[in-house]
Amino acid sequence: MTGTTTRQRPPATGHFPGERRPPERAPRVARRLRRSLLHLVLAVVAALYLSPLLYMLVTSFKTGEAAGSTDPQWIPSPATVQAYRHVLGATDSPVGRWLLNSVLAASAHAALVLVTATPAAYALARMRFAGRRVFFTSIVATLFVPPMVLLIPNFLIVNELAWVDSLPAVIVPGAASAFGVFFLRQFFLTLPAELEEAAELDGCNRWQIFVKVVLPLSKPALTTLGMLAFLANWNDFLWPLYVLLSPESLTLPAGLANFQNANNIHYDLLMAGAVIASVPVLLLYVVAQRWVIEGVSRSGLKG
Numbered sequence: 133m134t135g136t137t138t139r140q141r142p143p144a145t146g147h148f149p150g151e152r153r154p155p156e157r158a159p160r161v162a163r164r165l166r167r168s169l170l171h172l173v174l175a176v177v178a179a180l181y182l183s184p185l186l187y188m189l190v191t192s193f194k195t196g197e198a199a200g201s202t203d204p205q206w207i208p209s210p211a212t213v214q215a216y217r218h219v220l221g222a223t224d225s226p227v228g229r230w231l232l233n234s235v236l237a238a239s240a241h242a243a244l245v246l247v248t249a250t251p252a253a254y255a256l257a258r259m260r261f262a263g264r265r266v267f268f269t270s271i272v273a274t275l276f277v278p279p280m281v282l283l284i285p286n287f288l289i290v291n292e293l294a295w296v297d298s299l300p301a302v303i304v305p306g307a308a309s310a311f312g313v314f315f316l317r318q319f320f321l322t323l324p325a326e327l328e329e330a331a332e333l334d335g336c337n338r339w340q341i342f343v344k345v346v347l348p349l350s351k352p353a354l355t356t357l358g359m360l361a362f363l364a365n366w367n368d369f370l371w372p373l374y375v376l377l378s379p380e381s382l383t384l385p386a387g388l389a390n391f392q393n394a395n396n397i398h399y400d401l402l403m404a405g406a407v408i409a410s411v412p413v414l415l416l417y418v419v420a421q422r423w424v425i426e427g428v429s430r431s432g433l434k435g
Contacts, residue, residue, distance in 0.1 A: 174187045176295035184411070192216070192403040199400035215404035219391075229380055229404060233299060235412065237383055238365040245361040246354060249312030254342055256313065257320035258328070268317070274310045283374065290375055301375040302368065302383060312357050319353035320346065355420050366413060384409050 187206070191199050192215055194208040199215075219227050247387045255261075256268050295301040323346065331341045347354070372386040382390070388405045 176274050188403050188406055188410075192407045194400050196398055196400050199398075199403065207416075215400040218403045219401055219408065222391075224379070225373055225387065226380060227384075227387065227391070227408060229322060230382050230384045231412075233382065233410060234366055234384040234409075236297050237302045240299075241307060242358045242361040243301065244307035246307045246358055248308050249316055249357065250347070250350075250354070251297045251342070253313045253316030254320055254346060257317045258325075259338075268313075271310045271313050275314070283371070286371075287374055296375050297377040297381050299381070302365065302372050305371070306365075309357075309361065312361065316350070316353055319350060323349055359416060359420050362416065363413060381389045383388040 143220045187204070189209055190206055193211045193213065194205070195210070195212055195214070198208060219225070252271075255269075256264060278428065290296055290301045290305065295299075295304070327345055327349075328341050336344065366383075367385060368383070369385040369389065372383045373389070376382050376386060377385070381388070388409060391405055392402055
């Protein structure tokens, strides 16, 4: 019959020609399965890395007999804080003083690294002057010098300055960080030069551009470098043994080494000291991890 339309029967697939088909479920299921397997693998790897820290924490709450037992126990029974009382209250091993010394030394060292590395890195990244590449190459080349080679020269300098057995001896040496200059220069190269040009058009000089434009944009990199410098000084073991002589002047790694020699079979005391040394660093990373990740990712974008 004329004037009537015949409805097209769908093909065997159940869809009209040209009709947009819904996404198949199989690829989505496969993606979810791969994501679940990835999360499972990451969880297993994280557990492997965290298990020594967890066992250290658990052992610090055990009694001396349980800590020295050959049968490992993940749940202390009975749980006690006697190890922490002994460690923090020992008169021959002032762990609390060592902790304070480490905090002061690492904080001051990190601040000095930022003060020296930031302007040097900015000059090498943005300013044009004769010998700029030679200066940068020379700074990077010092990274290949073994630290052991510098022990005696640094000790002679510290001794001439009468800094032996004092905190400046572990704060000032190494404050001119070649790695810090390299790291910040790589970050500064990623900043848009148009922002500095706009500030210059507004009447800002080079110092004002550096302070008001560059530094506020560089918080991730500065936080990352400050934290790395803090950790390097906090974990330094050999140099404090050379220049810090009295027990009251020791930093935590050097002091805990002496503490270990005196308590080499008291594992509960050793683990309590290790927890005290680890907690400030872990808290620092938890607070600054967002800036650390951003700073590390951005500093490697441009060479």
